[in-house]
Amino acid sequence: xxxxxxxxxxxxxxxxxxxxxxxxxxxxxxxxxxxxxxxxxxxxxxxxxxxxxxxxxxxxxxxxxxxxxxxxxxxxxxxxxxxxxxxxxxxxxxxxxxxxxxxxxxxxxxxxxxxxxxxxxxxxxxxxxxxxxxxxxxxxxxxxxxxxxxxxxxxxxxxxxxxxxxxxxxxxxxxxxxxxxxxxxxxxxxxxxxxxxxxxxxxxxxxxxxxxxxxxxxxxxxxxxxxxxxxxxxxxxxxxxxxxxxxxxxxxxxxxxxxxxxxxxxxxxxxxxxxxxxxxxxxxxxxxxxxxxxxxxxxxxxxxxxxxxxxxxxxxxxxxxxxxxxxxxxxx
Numbered sequence: 001x002x003x004x005x006x007x008x009x010x011x012x013x014x015x016x017x018x019x020x021x022x023x024x025x026x027x028x029x030x031x032x033x034x035x036x037x038x039x040x041x042x043x044x045x046x047x048x049x050x051x052x053x054x055x056x057x058x059x060x061x062x063x064x065x066x067x068x069x070x071x072x073x074x075x076x077x078x079x080x081x082x083x084x085x086x087x088x089x090x091x092x093x094x095x096x097x098x099x100x101x102x103x104x105x106x107x108x109x110x111x112x113x114x115x116x117x118x119x120x121x122x123x124x125x126x127x128x129x130x131x132x133x134x135x136x137x138x139x140x141x142x143x144x145x146x147x148x149x150x151x152x153x154x155x156x157x158x159x160x161x162x163x164x165x166x167x168x169x170x171x172x173x174x175x176x177x178x179x180x181x182x183x184x185x186x187x188x189x190x191x192x193x194x195x196x197x198x199x200x201x202x203x204x205x206x207x208x209x210x211x212x213x214x215x216x217x218x219x220x221x222x223x224x225x226x227x228x229x230x231x232x233x234x235x236x237x238x239x240x241x242x243x244x245x246x247x248x249x250x251x252x253x254x255x256x257x258x259x260x261x262x263x264x265x266x267x268x269x270x271x272x273x274x275x276x277x278x279x280x281x282x283x284x285x286x287x288x289x290x291x292x293x294x295x296x297x298x299x300x301x302x303x304x305x306x307x308x309x310x311x312x313x314x315x316x317x318x319x320x321x322x323x324x325x326x327x328x329x330x331x332x
Contacts, residue, residue: 024058051077072325086292087311110305126159141172181299191217195297202331233321239273
């Protein structure tokens with residue numbers, strides 16, 4: 001275990017957002033009265049002890065938690081180990097590649113997706129899209145956390161230029177732009193805001209929902225928490241938002257009201273809630289070899305549709321909005 005967590009520590013250091021770590025250290029030092037060096041050493045100690053990352057020490061509030069409470073939180077190491085078992089590497093490819101995901105789960109989509117190869121072979125598809133659609137979305141087939149996404153206005157574009165843009169930007173797929181439900185649009189119009197449903201099929205075969213959240217954009221074209229947006233908890237039974245939206249940067253205060261649109265977040269009713277839960281359950285059981293998935297659901301006036309299924313779903317979006325460690329829910 002010591003060697004494994006040393007390897008994890010090396011990975012955390014390699015991937016570190018140093019400016020964010022400095023901000024967390026300064027904020028927490030002022031908050032607790034402890035020196036930055038003390039907090040940094042404590043975070044490294046807890047990497048080994050609780051299988052979390054250095055940044056998660058601060059995001060989870062471990063600087064003022066008891067040992068017993070710390071044990072409840074699922075960090076990066078824990079999630080990596082769980083998801084490798086729950087979603088075997090040879091099976092998760094249908095979730096990793098957006099082109100394969102679309103083919104396997106097409107009946108749950110309410111928008112269209114085309115691969116670069118499809119478009120190259122049939123330029124009439126592009127011509128039809130440019131005539132019909134005001135915007136299209138270019139993506140990398142394996143993009144994560146909102147990376148590798150470009151929203152393009154179709155005015156003054158032609159098929160040749162669009163293909164050039166895709167090749168220059170290394171975009172593998174094109175999706176039709178989703179016009180989200182008017183209520184979601186009122187909440188936050190800057191991006192298509194997705195509902196994230198975490199599901200699990202237990203080793204005994206029982207299906208369950210591990211949590212429901214909504215990701216809310218804050219003046220941003222994507223809704224990912226990592227891009228500086230909000231995530232809020234949804235009550236599974238009612239579909240109502242039951243808590244303030246939180247940032248992954250814990251130095252920013254939670255938002256009970258959207259900071260831009262001034263629409264109340266707490267108490268907001270997610271449209272088509274029963275339809276969302278029904279669709280996600282059906283999708284989860286279609287390929288049960290992947291036992292635990294973070295589903296991204298889009299909402300339109302005509303109902304819900306799938307956007308993505310994530311085998312390496314985010315422990316921050318899962319736990320931070322409820323301010324509670326949920327490791328006990330994982331069927332390891």
